[in-house]
Amino acid sequence: MWFWRTIGGRIVLFLMLALTPVGLIAVIQTREVGEQFRQQAEAALAATTAEAVQRERRLIQQAFGATEALDPAVKPLLDDPARCSALFRDYVKAARVFLEAGVLSPDGHVSCLSTGETRDWSSSGAIGPLMQDPKPNVDVRSGDLFGSPFGGRPVISIRRPIMVDGVFRGYIFISMAHASVLWDEPGPESGGPISLVTVTATGDVLMTANGEDETLLDAMPADARLTGLYGARTQTFTTRNAQGQLRNFAVVAILPGTVYAIGSRAARPYFSANAFLPFTIPAPVFPVMMWLISLGVAYAAVHRFAIRHVRKLQRAMQRFELDRRLPPHRRRKDMPAEFGAIFETFEHMAETVIYDEAKMEDAMREKNVLLREVHHRVKNNLQLISSIMNMQIRQIRSREGRAALVQLQERVLGLAAIHRNLYQSENLARVNADVLLGEMIRQIMVVGGNGPNDMAIDTAFAPVTLDPDQAVPLSLLAVEAMTNALKYGGRTEAGAEWIKVRLVRRDGETLEFSVENTLGSEPVEDTATGSGLGGNLIDAFAAQLGGRAERCQTEESFRLTVVFERNPEEECAESPSCALAPGHPPEDLA
Numbered sequence: 001m002w003f004w005r006t007i008g009g010r011i012v013l014f015l016m017l018a019l020t021p022v023g024l025i026a027v028i029q030t031r032e033v034g035e036q037f038r039q040q041a042e043a044a045l046a047a048t049t050a051e052a053v054q055r056e057r058r059l060i061q062q063a064f065g066a067t068e069a070l071d072p073a074v075k076p077l078l079d080d081p082a083r084c085s086a087l088f089r090d091y092v093k094a095a096r097v098f099l100e101a102g103v104l105s106p107d108g109h110v111s112c113l114s115t116g117e118t119r120d121w122s123s124s125g126a127i128g129p130l131m132q133d134p135k136p137n138v139d140v141r142s143g144d145l146f147g148s149p150f151g152g153r154p155v156i157s158i159r160r161p162i163m164v165d166g167v168f169r170g171y172i173f174i175s176m177a178h179a180s181v182l183w184d185e186p187g188p189e190s191g192g193p194i195s196l197v198t199v200t201a202t203g204d205v206l207m208t209a210n211g212e213d214e215t216l217l218d219a220m221p222a223d224a225r226l227t228g229l230y231g232a233r234t235q236t237f238t239t240r241n242a243q244g245q246l247r248n249f250a251v252v253a254i255l256p257g258t259v260y261a262i263g264s265r266a267a268r269p270y271f272s273a274n275a276f277l278p279f280t281i282p283a284p285v286f287p288v289m290m291w292l293i294s295l296g297v298a299y300a301a302v303h304r305f306a307i308r309h310v311r312k313l314q315r316a317m318q319r320f321e322l323d324r325r326l327p328p329h330r331r332r333k334d335m336p337a338e339f340g341a342i343f344e345t346f347e348h349m350a351e352t353v354i355y356d357e358a359k360m361e362d363a364m365r366e367k368n369v370l371l372r373e374v375h376h377r378v379k380n381n382l383q384l385i386s387s388i389m390n391m392q393i394r395q396i397r398s399r400e401g402r403a404a405l406v407q408l409q410e411r412v413l414g415l416a417a418i419h420r421n422l423y424q425s426e427n428l429a430r431v432n433a434d435v436l437l438g439e440m441i442r443q444i445m446v447v448g449g450n451g452p453n454d455m456a457i458d459t460a461f462a463p464v465t466l467d468p469d470q471a472v473p474l475s476l477l478a479v480e481a482m483t484n485a486l487k488y489g490g491r492t493e494a495g496a497e498w499i500k501v502r503l504v505r506r507d508g509e510t511l512e513f514s515v516e517n518t519l520g521s522e523p524v525e526d527t528a529t530g531s532g533l534g535g536n537l538i539d540a541f542a543a544q545l546g547g548r549a550e551r552c553q554t555e556e557s558f559r560l561t562v563v564f565e566r567n568p569e570e571e572c573a574e575s576p577s578c579a580l581a582p583g584h585p586p587e588d589l590a
Helices: 007-052 054-077 081-095 127-132 213-219 285-323 337-395 399-424 433-447 468-488 533-545 569-574 576-580
Strands: 100-104 109-111 137-141 155-164 167-177 195-200 205-208 235-240 246-255 259-266 456-461 498-505 510-518 548-553 557-565
Touching: 007 054, 007 235, 007 246, 007 259, 007 285, 054 081, 054 100, 054 155, 054 167, 054 246, 054 259, 081 100, 081 109, 137 195, 137 205, 195 213, 213 259, 285 337, 337 399, 399 433, 399 468, 433 456, 433 468, 433 498, 468 498, 468 510, 468 533, 468 557, 533 548, 533 557
Parallel strands: 456 498
Antiparallel strands: 100 109, 100 167, 137 155, 155 167, 195 205, 195 259, 235 246, 246 259, 498 510, 510 557, 548 557
């Protein structure tokens, strides 16, 4: 199917449709000419067969004529064998072509024999059918059959029934040697040698050209039911012989209704290439070959002048797409002017694309440098603010005031950590959330005054990248959640004190962030309800992520969970906020 979608395939399909009517006309005309050629070959075979059997026809007709002439003279002499024998002896002697003549009685005895002998054929199985259906007939028999004194030579017998007052009295028969009726060889102008077989109207073979079975297999059709073809007119047809060879056949009447000659020769194809090829091309194959050759020539021409140049252009485009390399410029002498213009246009377009991409890359590099500088300056300013707040914390004596400033300092340091991470990231459009969250947790533990020996911290973050629009609120959410966990966490009755922070990936692009901590023995105000400032900030940051903060408290632990959908990278790449802004403040705090 791929080939038919190409230019070459469609051109071949079009040419097939265009050349099909011409091919059909050629096939039809070839078949008509081939049919005329076959008819001419059959007519020539019929004429050759008729010419070859002229001698046989003359002798057999002479023998039948003799039986007809002898019939009125023999009838009065049936009861006088001596005179009857003398009559046949004188006739055979005068004709000089017959071996013997006589009368075959209905009881199988031979009387009136020209040789003066008397024979008894009643024991032969061939006598019964002859007597049951009296009619003129011819057969070939061995010379020693029924005691004939011809040394085993094949003998042709012609018989005519004798009817006296409507009563069958036997047959007049005349015998002649088989060799005396051999056919005349056809000349070279007749189309070559043929195979000849003489048969009776019942299909019995009288003789072949040389008496061999191989000749009989060549000369007889495979379907030997030829009785429908026996008539006064010559019949011609083409079929396969007993050996499966296609041959022309002609059935010529030697004696209508009694004896026929069948001539055959190998059927020749209408178109023969033997003059310049070692094989023969049948007639129907020739127009099909010409049709296929026309398709091949047309496709080769289109391929040379169009398709191969299109493929060159395709390969040049593919190579330019992969590595932005232009094909070497060289003169294409065999390329049509239209394709040369297309190649020049492509080269100019490719050069323009390379130049524009270089300018865009320089602009992007410059923008990234400026953006990194912005993040670096913001981080420095936030660290400066944190240092000022730290100086202020050391001067405040009130515990509540110091706690408030510490919480504010943690939030400022969280923003500073975000900008530091953005500054150090190779891709400003994507932030490694697992690295950012780990850094935020470590910083909170240091600033909050709780070291690793005070509380067990268990963190597990999936390797996820987020755009800044989600990384910033997620980091601030983690700061607030960890601040609450450190503030309200405590030892359980078993004495264990821990915090578990998780960022896991659910199915697809769904992420789940959770912070779980142990609860002390003293109750707290806004852990489950989120009624304080930290709870409000957590709800706001969760809403900015596109999720909702879920809180779950038991007697020993408190768990905060936020489920949200990760923004696809394509949307982030198209959004200016990914590269230009580290996030937006919550709407209710702006």
